Amino acid sequence: MWCHRLSHLQSRLQDLLRGRVTRWALQQSNFKSLFPLAIYWHHTASKSLNCVWQQHEDHFELQYANNVMRFDYVWLRDHCRSASCYNSKTHQRSLDTASVDLCIQPQTIHLDETTLFFTWPDGHVTRYDLDWLMKNSYEGQKQKVIQPRILWNAEIYQQAQVPAVDFQTFLETKEGLKNFLQNFLLYGIAFVENVPPTQKHTEKLAERISLIRETIYGRMWFFTSDFSRGDTAYTKLALDRHTDTTYFQEPCGIQVFHCLKHEGTGGRTLLVDGFYAAEQVLQKAPEEFELLSKVPLKHEYIENVGECQNHMIGVGPVLNIYPWNKELYLIRYNNYDRAVINTVPYDVVHRWYTAHRTLTRELRRPENEFWVKLKPGKVLFIDNWRVLHGRESFTGYRQLCGCYLTRDDVLNTARLLGLQA
Numbered sequence: 001m002w003c004h005r006l007s008h009l010q011s012r013l014q015d016l017l018r019g020r021v022t023r024w025a026l027q028q029s030n031f032k033s034l035f036p037l038a039i040y041w042h043h044t045a046s047k048s049l050n051c052v053w054q055q056h057e058d059h060f061e062l063q064y065a066n067n068v069m070r071f072d073y074v075w076l077r078d079h080c081r082s083a084s085c086y087n088s089k090t091h092q093r094s095l096d097t098a099s100v101d102l103c104i105q106p107q108t109i110h111l112d113e114t115t116l117f118f119t120w121p122d123g124h125v126t127r128y129d130l131d132w133l134m135k136n137s138y139e140g141q142k143q144k145v146i147q148p149r150i151l152w153n154a155e156i157y158q159q160a161q162v163p164a165v166d167f168q169t170f171l172e173t174k175e176g177l178k179n180f181l182q183n184f185l186l187y188g189i190a191f192v193e194n195v196p197p198t199q200k201h202t203e204k205l206a207e208r209i210s211l212i213r214e215t216i217y218g219r220m221w222f223f224t225s226d227f228s229r230g231d232t233a234y235t236k237l238a239l240d241r242h243t244d245t246t247y248f249q250e251p252c253g254i255q256v257f258h259c260l261k262h263e264g265t266g267g268r269t270l271l272v273d274g275f276y277a278a279e280q281v282l283q284k285a286p287e288e289f290e291l292l293s294k295v296p297l298k299h300e301y302i303e304n305v306g307e308c309q310n311h312m313i314g315v316g317p318v319l320n321i322y323p324w325n326k327e328l329y330l331i332r333y334n335n336y337d338r339a340v341i342n343t344v345p346y347d348v349v350h351r352w353y354t355a356h357r358t359l360t361r362e363l364r365r366p367e368n369e370f371w372v373k374l375k376p377g378k379v380l381f382i383d384n385w386r387v388l389h390g391r392e393s394f395t396g397y398r399q400l401c402g403c404y405l406t407r408d409d410v411l412n413t414a415r416l417l418g419l420q421a
């Protein structure tokens with residue numbers, strides 16, 4: 001507190017020395033200050049509210065409920081929720097932000113109960129509820145997790161005993177759907193069982209939570225090891241852990257797999273929590289984590305098989321994090337589809353390979369591998385932004401169907417059910 005006040009005194013002195021005079025408020029009569037410096041702070045009449053604010057030349061500072069928040073004045077004008085600035089029916093802004101003076105400052109500020117009133121030079125009044133400001137401040141968001149998750153290795157996942165949801169329950173009840181989505185959001189994988197083993201029923205399932213994302217592979221896809229497409233997925237070969245469609249600018253959000261038939265051996269599915277592995281990298285080598293989140297890479301899909309001619313390119317780092325809270329939200333990892341690296345100089349390339357090796361080592365730890373044999377009737381949903389999948393080589397005839405989902409639509413459904421997503 002002392003340091004805090006002193007630093008304000010310093011900036012105040014600097015202001016005065018530079019000849020800039022801020023509009024300082026007068027001390028409230030009921031406020032007994034121990035320090036003369038404190039006259040620059042506005043205190044609320046009610047002690048229980050625990051709110052102090054100060055009008056600086058270029059920002060508004062608010063201390064409320066043990067948080068220090070700073071707001072830019074243009075921001076405060078721009079987020080005005082008055083009827084002329086914001087349409088609360090459509091939740092859209094009516095105010096033309098470009099009409100706000102970039103040097104705007106409020107003429108007066110006052111607090112009434114839990115509402116702050118800003119009167120702007122043109123007389124317009126903006127009201128803010130203290131809780132709204134806290135919830136929507138940068139400082140508040142910085143501490144908040146966008147997506148709560150349980151990171152797992154094989155043991156953690158198995159011990160959690162996450163139940164599969166029954167097909168009928170999933171389709172017909174809100175609780176079934178909500179349970180399923182909650183598990184999916186927490187772990188990045190979820191199963192539905194007792195699904196009739198047809199493409200139509202799989203489609204119905206997918207449509208319950210999202211729009212199906214149509215891609216170069218079609219809307220619903222159905223594949224066997226016939227090499228009908230120019231990709232290893234369409235063979236009997238083993239596939240190491242990877243995420244799909246890394247070569248899209250926005251990789252597909254969710255992948256749905258339903259094994260409709262397998263007469264033969266092998267073919268188990270491998271699942272690895274990419275965020276768990278990335279977290280290990282962050283703990284052991286934070287600078288490598290940072291590099292993986294900064295270096296842009298290309299992934300590429302080049303196909304020339306019969307009628308199927310495609311050339312897709314997607315650019316982005318292996319780890320994608322929100323800049324304000326450093327939360328990881330997308331991992332792009334596919335060593336098969338990674339394109340020529342020509343977006344970074346040689347010395348960075350070498351450090352990148354080191355970091356990539358560290359991540360790969362984590363991803364390949366046997367204790368992080370969750371193996372499951374997909375059977376007709378059991379549908380697997382994978383968060384393709386988080387969980388890597390792979391498969392064991394197999395023999396015999398194996399039929400898989402499924403689709404990709406748009407992440408936005410899955411999260412939309414989850415939010416409408418009251419889940420944090």
Ligand SMILES: C[N+](C)(C)CCCC[C@H](N)C(=O)O
Binds near residue numbers: 217223231242243244
């Ligand atoms: C699922 N399905 C068989 C349709 C697509 C296969 C795509 C495989 C591609 N190498 C990738 O990882 O994106």
Ligand SMILES: O=C(O)CCC(=O)C(=O)O
Binds near residue numbers: 269400
């Ligand atoms: O065959 C499998 O189990 C999965 C193949 C694969 O990785 C894919 O289709 O994306």
Ligand SMILES: [Fe+2]
Binds near residue numbers: 242
């Ligand atoms: Fe795949």
